[in-house]
Amino acid sequence: MPPYKELYPVGTKVRVAGRAKLDDFLRTWKFHHPLAPEQLLDADRVAEVVNVGFYHGGDVLYGLRDVPGTWHEECLLPEWLDHFRTEAADFRRLEPSETELVGQWVPVGKRVMGDVTEKRIEWLTQGQLRKLGCDSSGWEVLFVDEADGRYWELTYPHREMHGGGPKCLSTLSREDAVHRYPRVAWTAGGYWTDELRKTVQLLIAQGLRDGAFEKAEAEASMATGALPVYCDMGGCLLIRPDSSIFLFDWEHQAAAPERDPKWLRMAAVRVARRYPALAVLAPQRPADARACSACSGTGLLMGVTCGECVGTGWV
Numbered sequence: 001m002p003p004y005k006e007l008y009p010v011g012t013k014v015r016v017a018g019r020a021k022l023d024d025f026l027r028t029w030k031f032h033h034p035l036a037p038e039q040l041l042d043a044d045r046v047a048e049v050v051n052v053g054f055y056h057g058g059d060v061l062y063g064l065r066d067v068p069g070t071w072h073e074e075c076l077l078p079e080w081l082d083h084f085r086t087e088a089a090d091f092r093r094l095e096p097s098e099t100e101l102v103g104q105w106v107p108v109g110k111r112v113m114g115d116v117t118e119k120r121i122e123w124l125t126q127g128q129l130r131k132l133g134c135d136s137s138g139w140e141v142l143f144v145d146e147a148d149g150r151y152w153e154l155t156y157p158h159r160e161m162h163g164g165g166p167k168c169l170s171t172l173s174r175e176d177a178v179h180r181y182p183r184v185a186w187t188a189g190g191y192w193t194d195e196l197r198k199t200v201q202l203l204i205a206q207g208l209r210d211g212a213f214e215k216a217e218a219e220a221s222m223a224t225g226a227l228p229v230y231c232d233m234g235g236c237l238l239i240r241p242d243s244s245i246f247l248f249d250w251e252h253q254a255a256a257p258e259r260d261p262k263w264l265r266m267a268a269v270r271v272a273r274r275y276p277a278l279a280v281l282a283p284q285r286p287a288d289a290r291a292c293s294a295c296s297g298t299g300l301l302m303g304v305t306c307g308e309c310v311g312t313g314w315v
């Protein structure tokens with residue numbers, strides 16, 4: 001038989017078993033090194049192993065830093081088990097002072113399990129934060145915390161690990177969010193602020209007052225309470241102060257929410273061009289975008305806006 005090896009080498013952090021376990025051991029262990037009653041007071045304490053001994057080459061006995069007495073192996077638990085105790089679950093909303101949560105995987109036998117932070121990240125990203133979208137690889141995910149409007153990014157810093165590795169949740173600025181997640185258009189509810197709402201309201205009021213809209217546009221604006229952005233023979237695209245986009249149909253003189261991604265993109269392109277105060281709404285070119293083949297990346301086809309890329313030059 002191979003010699004028994006200690007479970008907790010010197011330097012390992014262990015947790016003394018709970019009171020019930022120690023009581024039980026005190027009552028039932030009748031051999032060498034019995035538990036002293038005062039050792040019960042150290043139930044649940046965390047300490048470092050400072051020495052290891054083998055009683056007649058068999059039972060392992062431990063000495064712990066700042067915890068008196070000799071401890072049998074079965075009265076100790078690995079400290080990492082703490083991560084899995086349900087009472088150690090840390091389900092808190094993100095606090096204003098927090099900027100980064102880094103999860104960890106802890107080996108449990110031949111498997112690994114997420115620690116408390118990992119579980120908190122899962123809890124936060126599976127219901128507490130609003131998901132806005134993924135990056136082009138599909139691995140990284142952008143969230144917004146509606147409590148304070150901060151953006152959070154879920155990443156996997158050790159993606160090379162089997163299973164993707166532990167998660168990391170870190171905050172990022174609006175600028176970085178727009179830059180890194182260009183596909184999360186503001187049309188998806190991603191980046192709309194109180195400031196934008198006020199700007200749209202102001203532009204509607206100014207346009208109507210100053211006669212800056214075409215006659216038909218002004219009618220559509222008044223009918224929908226929205227800012228005219230782009231018109232063609234079929235109708236007029238307009239943006240409401242709450243960021244919703246409508247198509248006002250000339251023929252029926254009626255507005256309906258626009259949902260076609262191509263037209264939503266067109267609205268973003270046009271509103272940014274037409275109203276400098278809303279330039280921030282222009283779609284950003286993603287790192288992996290390719291030049292539009294229809295217009296060779298110019299955005300124009302025989303002098304008019306390319307219908308394929310709606311004038312951006314990339315798709």
Ligand SMILES: [Zn+2]
Nearest residue numbers: 292295306309
């Ligand atoms: Zn094009």
